Amino acid sequence: MEFGMIAAVFALLLMILCGFPIAYAFGVTGFLITAIAGGNSSFHLGQAMSQMGGFALLALPLFIISGALMSEAGISDRLLRVVDRIFGQLRGGLGLVTILSCALFGAISGSAAAAIAAIGRIMIPRMIDDGYKPGYATALVACSSVLSLMIPPSIPMIVFAITSGISVGAAFLSTVIPGLILAFVYALLNMAFSGVAARQTNQKNYRSKQILRADHDAEQGRKQTDLIEASWALGLPLIVLGGIYSGIFTPTEAAAVAVVYAFFVGWIIYRRLTLRSIASSVRDGVAMTGQIAIILFFLFVLTRSMSMEQIPQNIANTILGxxxxxxxxxxxxNVALLVIGMLVDDISGSILAAVVLMPIAIKAGINPVHFAAIVGVNLGLGNVSPPCAPLLFMAGGISNLHLPAYIGPSLKLLLTGHLPVVLLVTFIPQLALWLPNMLLN
Incomplete structure (x- = not known):
């Protein structure tokens, strides 16, 4: 690449490092590249506007609104209750409840931040009351929240699929097995860490006191009631994913079905939705969609200008050289994705991965769907890794703790749990490809 183009790419990296809004960093860089090349910016703007009208992009606001409606309907409380009644009596039961609830909530909301807000505000105080150290409780919620990025429907995976041009359904499926493996690994680690903590504090084990105090017969009746109530919430991912992979409807149509189903469950079944909460859900969904849309628009400008000057291909040649x-x-x-995840949020990270790193992966012979899974697990790791760690700091904000209190337990979970899963997914492609190959051929 000539010096001017190299300077433009470094300008993009510098703006990101300095905290410049990611959308405008994309736009400034795109216009800068076009100006250096002597091109016409209006051409790129027209192309970007055309891409924004894609039918697949409509799935994004619909999935966001459906997740917001289900959150307003109080499903997090119901999911927590049913998981607590089933697993709360095990050693480290509340920790296991936290992990599984984050995974289940991810299957409904598709957002790690929403999982922390919904699950963390309930489970962090309960775990502390039950004997867990506050730092460990905070770290467990933060690290488990990334399961929401890996269990479909995942908003970052939708953005990555749209940006990179691969199937949304295939991107969804690529992270399912990695997500289940990560949940299982965290469950084992939690049992081990809880056992050590219990011995250190002379407790038999960490349990849900609510479960231990309950009468057995009454407990069985409540468990069945909670399971029936939670089944309505769990029906959302089953209907959406089942409809997509059976060919009944496209991902965009599935998102529309999700909104209708979420409204029905929240208004008719749970009776928690009100006109005000519905308006709030739609407003939040529109606001989040607007933020993502601005990023995508300037991304398309940047992508077009970079493609015209063959910058991604040159970067790929340099790295492969x-x-x-x-x-x-x-x-x-993996290192590049980890750094991206540390510096920006999951949405922006998935966009950068699709634009900058996807050409390198394809040129190296990596299957695009396999690369989608690598992106998903790495961005999750980066989003809870310092220095930026947006999800980690969000969990710390809920527990009102400072970083030194939970950085140690977080690093322990990440290094012994998440990092090995990243390596497994990276070097065993079938973990990402088996489900897409089986269901989508």
Missing amino acids: LSDNYIVVLLLL
Whole structure:
């Protein structure tokens, strides 16, 4: 690349590092590249506007609104109750309840931040009351929240699929098995850590006191009632994903069905939705969609200008010039994704991965769907890794703790739990490809 183009790419990185709004960083860089090349910016603006009219993009606001409606309907409380009654008596029961609830809530909301807000505000105080150290309770909620990014429907995976041009359904499926593995690993680690903590504090084990005090017969009746109530919430991902992969409707049509179903459950079944809460859900969905739409618009401008000057191909050639070893390229991509995840949010990270790193992955012979899974697990790891760690700090805000109190437990969970899963997904492609191959051929 000539010096001017290299300067433009470094300007983009510098703006991101300095906290410049990601959308405008994309736009400034796109216009800068066009100006250096002597091109016409109006052409790129027209192309970007045309891409914004894509039918698949309509799935984004609909999934966001459906998740907001289900959150307003009080499903987090119902999910927590039913999971608590089933698993609360195990060693480290409340920790296990937290992990599984984040995964289930992700299947409904598709947002890690929403999982922290809904699950963390309930489970962090309960775990502390039950004997968990506040720092560990905060770390467990933060680390488990990334399951919401991996269990479909996942909003970052929708954005990545739209940006990279791969199937939304395939992107959804690519992170299912990695997400289940991560949940299982965290459950095992929680049992081990809880056992150590229990011995240190002379407690038999960490349990839900509510479960221990309940009469057995009454408890069984409440468990059945909670399960019936929670089944309505769990029906949302079953209907949406079942409809997509059976071919009944497209992801965009599935998103519309999700909004109708969420409204029905919240208004008729749970009777928690009001006109005010519905308006609030729609307003929040529109606001979040607007933010993402601005990012995507300027991204399309940047992508078009970069493609015209073959910048992604040149970056790919430069990196592949360092080594043509497949394993080395995979490791370099993982490092790049981890750094991106540390610096920006999951939406912006998925966009950057699609624009900058996808050409490298394709040129190295990595299956695009496999790369989608690598992006999903790495961005989740980056979003809870310092220095930026937006999800980690959000959980700390709920528990009102400072970073030193929960950074140790967080790093322990990430290094012994999440990082090994990243390596498994990276070097065993079938973990990402088996479900898409089986269901989508």
